Amino acid sequence: MELRQLLYVLQIASERNFSRAAEKLHIAQPSLSQQLSKLEKELGVMLFQRNTSAVELTHAGTKFVEQAQIIIDAVELLRQEMTDISELRTGRVVVGSMPITGAHLLPHVLPVFKRKYPEIEITLLEDSSMNLEKLTASGQTDLSLLSLPLEIPALAYEILGEERIDLAVPPEHPLAERASTGRRTSLEELKQESFIVLKEGQGFRKMTVDLCRQAGFEPSVVFESNNMETVQSLVAAGMGVTLVPRFISRAPRSEFVPVYLPLADPVPSRTLVVAYRKGRYLSKAAEAFIDTFQTTVAELAQE
Numbered sequence: 272m273e274l275r276q277l278l279y280v281l282q283i284a285s286e287r288n289f290s291r292a293a294e295k296l297h298i299a300q301p302s303l304s305q306q307l308s309k310l311e312k313e314l315g316v317m318l319f320q321r322n323t324s325a326v327e328l329t330h331a332g333t334k335f336v337e338q339a340q341i342i343i344d345a346v347e348l349l350r351q352e353m354t355d356i357s358e359l360r361t362g363r364v365v366v367g368s369m370p371i372t373g374a375h376l377l378p379h380v381l382p383v384f385k386r387k388y389p390e391i392e393i394t395l396l397e398d399s400s401m402n403l404e405k406l407t408a409s410g411q412t413d414l415s416l417l418s419l420p421l422e423i424p425a426l427a428y429e430i431l432g433e434e435r436i437d438l439a440v441p442p443e444h445p446l447a448e449r450a451s452t453g454r455r456t457s458l459e460e461l462k463q464e465s466f467i468v469l470k471e472g473q474g475f476r477k478m479t480v481d482l483c484r485q486a487g488f489e490p491s492v493v494f495e496s497n498n499m500e501t502v503q504s505l506v507a508a509g510m511g512v513t514l515v516p517r518f519i520s521r522a523p524r525s526e527f528v529p530v531y532l533p534l535a536d537p538v539p540s541r542t543l544v545v546a547y548r549k550g551r552y553l554s555k556a557a558e559a560f561i562d563t564f565q566t567t568v569a570e571l572a573q574e
Contacts, residue, residue, distance in 0.1 A: 278343065282295055284332070288326060362392070364414070366415065379567050379571060413553070414557055415547075421546060435539070436514050436541065441529060446460075456533075458483065463491075466513060467513045468490070468502065545560075
């Protein structure tokens with residue numbers, strides 16, 4: 272049994288398709304099939320049930336994949352540890368980020384990190400919070416910027432800090448005058464409002480809906496978008512109201528700007544975290560990135 276054969280089986284199990292697995296592994300499909308057949312013959316069991324529509328794991332295959340993943344993780348752990356010992360200031364970190372939060376935090380974090388660790392390569396992967404959790408749990412990112420609660424139990428996390436939630440309303444909205452008076456708005460006052468929210472799969476959309484439900488009403492959603500900038504532009508155009516994280520509400524803009532209002536006590540907030548797979552070895556580069564992130568977010572929160 273060879274290490275590469277374990278990797279082949281894991282890739283086939285992930286793709287459920289020989290052609291796609293071979294493409295991802297950068298080998299010819301006949302070679303992949305030959306290696307699998309060789310391994311199955313050596314083990315004396317079938318790992319996959321082949322049919323015309325898909326490739327499915329057998330019972331033996333499921334057990335094999337579980338143990339193979341443990342072995343591959345252990346090998347990666349050994350490789351990372353040895354790299355850290357021999358090349359203390361080099362490395363690579365794959366960082367997952369929600370587009371909304373990352374757009375406002377990463378421009379502050381990345382320049383600081385690159386000045387301190389110029390030889391460490393950072394690869395960014397943007398996706399929805401739901402998909403990022405899956406990618407992080409499967410090891411496709413070293414760590415990801417997310418907010419609590421996390422849905423996948425296999426993830427561990429380091430807290431970055433609390434971020435208050437603000438209300439965004441159109442400039443001509445009756446509530447907009449409160450921006451100058453300092454009067455706070457309760458969520459209960461928004462029962463009859465039209466809401467503009469992010470689409471399903473984005474963590475902040477779920478938070479918005481949950482906060483409204485906790486206030487005793489179901490938000491009337493009139494528009495949805497994948498982009499928070501679009502959401503805010505629609506609010507500014509008078510199409511509805513929305514909730515926004517504080518880091519976003521205080522970011523400078525030149526046009527299509529809604530009026531941002533603080534919410535009444537108890538002020539809702541979200542907990543930003545850097546998440547990673549439980550049991551996964553965090554390289555010194557990844558730990559340095561987390562430390563830089565925590566320090567930078569703390570400094571921004573004090574401004």
